[in-house]
Amino acid sequence: MSGSQQETIATYRRFAAFYDGYVGRFHDDFGFYEAFCPPGEPVVEIGCGTGRILDLLLRLGCPTTGLDISPEMLRLARERFPPALRTGRLELSDHNYSNGPLGKKFSRAIASFYTLNYIHEGLPDFLAGVRTDLVPDGAFLADLFVPVALTRPGFDGAWVDKAVQFNGQTVPFRDRRLIDGSFEIREQVYLVDDREIRIETRRRFHTPAEMQSTLEEAGFGEILFAPRYDYPHLGPSSDMPDLDTNYVVVAWNRDPS
Numbered sequence: 001m002s003g004s005q006q007e008t009i010a011t012y013r014r015f016a017a018f019y020d021g022y023v024g025r026f027h028d029d030f031g032f033y034e035a036f037c038p039p040g041e042p043v044v045e046i047g048c049g050t051g052r053i054l055d056l057l058l059r060l061g062c063p064t065t066g067l068d069i070s071p072e073m074l075r076l077a078r079e080r081f082p083p084a085l086r087t088g089r090l091e092l093s094d095h096n097y098s099n100g101p102l103g104k105k106f107s108r109a110i111a112s113f114y115t116l117n118y119i120h121e122g123l124p125d126f127l128a129g130v131r132t133d134l135v136p137d138g139a140f141l142a143d144l145f146v147p148v149a150l151t152r153p154g155f156d157g158a159w160v161d162k163a164v165q166f167n168g169q170t171v172p173f174r175d176r177r178l179i180d181g182s183f184e185i186r187e188q189v190y191l192v193d194d195r196e197i198r199i200e201t202r203r204r205f206h207t208p209a210e211m212q213s214t215l216e217e218a219g220f221g222e223i224l225f226a227p228r229y230d231y232p233h234l235g236p237s238s239d240m241p242d243l244d245t246n247y248v249v250v251a252w253n254r255d256p257s
Contacts, residue, residue: 015199018190019073020050021164021171023113029143030056032229032248033110036141037062041107044133046097047115050076058084065091065104097129098122105135111142114246116211117203120183127218134253140220141250143229146243147184147205149177166192208237211249221254 033053037043039061048054048066050073057064058081068074074092084090095102098119109130119126130140149156159176173190186201206214208225215223224234227247234250 015201017072018164018166018171018173019076020052021166024050024052026052026113029053029112029229029248032143032231033057033112033141034060035231036139036250037108037110042105043108043110044102044104044106045110045112046130047111047113047118048077048092049073049113051080053110053112054081054090058089062108063089065093065102065106067093067095067097067102069094069096097126099129101129101132104133106133107135107138109134109138109140111140113143114145114203116142116206117145120202120204123206124214124217127215127220131219131253136253138253139250140215140253141248142211143246143248144206144211145184145203145246147177147179147203149179149184150205151244164190166190208240208243208247208249212237215249215251219253220251222252224250 033056037057037060042063042065043057044065044067045053045057046067048068051066054064054066054077066077068077071094074094077092078085081090085092093102116123127140134140155177157176157178159174161172162175163170163172165171171190171192173188175186175188178185178187182205184203184205186203188199188201190197190199211225212223223237225237225240225247226234227241227243228245229248231248231250240247
């Protein structure tokens with residue numbers, strides 16, 4: 001396991017308890033996955049966390065596999081979906097594609113909500129393992145972030161006061177972002193029962209052109225991009241506008257020729 005992945009495990013050991021309060025109500029990406037995940041077809045979600053997207057996939061009737069390298073996140077997901085786990089509609093695993101394919105076949109593979117940005121090295125090999133697990137004409141769907149401190153320099157190093165819901169109470173926290181080359185460092189300080197919990201996250205920014213090259217190296221064929229979640233207007237990376245937020249990519253397991 002790489003150093004960046006060990007760092008991610010350590011981060012989510014502290015962050016897992018706050019995760020649902022932080023992003024649990026975020027639904028802006030649902031339409032993207034609904035548009036590209038055929039009901040009833042098998043799907044794997046890489047970096048499934050506590051199950052925000054797993055819940056959507058199960059409602060679509062997709063036999064679903066959720067992968068996460070964080071034991072804490074997987075524990076919360078298991079607590080959330082006992083009926084689906086009992087019936088086999090959902091499987092959960094700590095499989096890491098850095099170690100090779102899972103050995104199952106899927107119609108779709110999803111790396112939701114910036115999962116790929118936590119992989120700092122070896123991304124072509126990681127994605128090659130994902131492609132191996134896709135059926136012919138299967139698709140890989142990914143959501144990648146654009147650092148706010150990069151697009152709005154006034155945010156670089158500035159503390160912002162925020163709050164999340166945690167165990168039925170409002171928990172205040174401070175958040176700041178710093179740019180370090182191709183990386184964004186996110187520092188958060190949560191105040192729980194007069195105790196400070198500090199969490200630092202390091203995410204690598206991949207431009208659309210870089211992702212195009214990386215996916216081609218992993219063996220994917222047709223590769224299309226869109227800003228935000230504007231999936232009806234997918235196009236080549238060369239057509240992407242200047243980005244002020246995230247972007248999505250759809251890469252097909254097709255002959256590049």
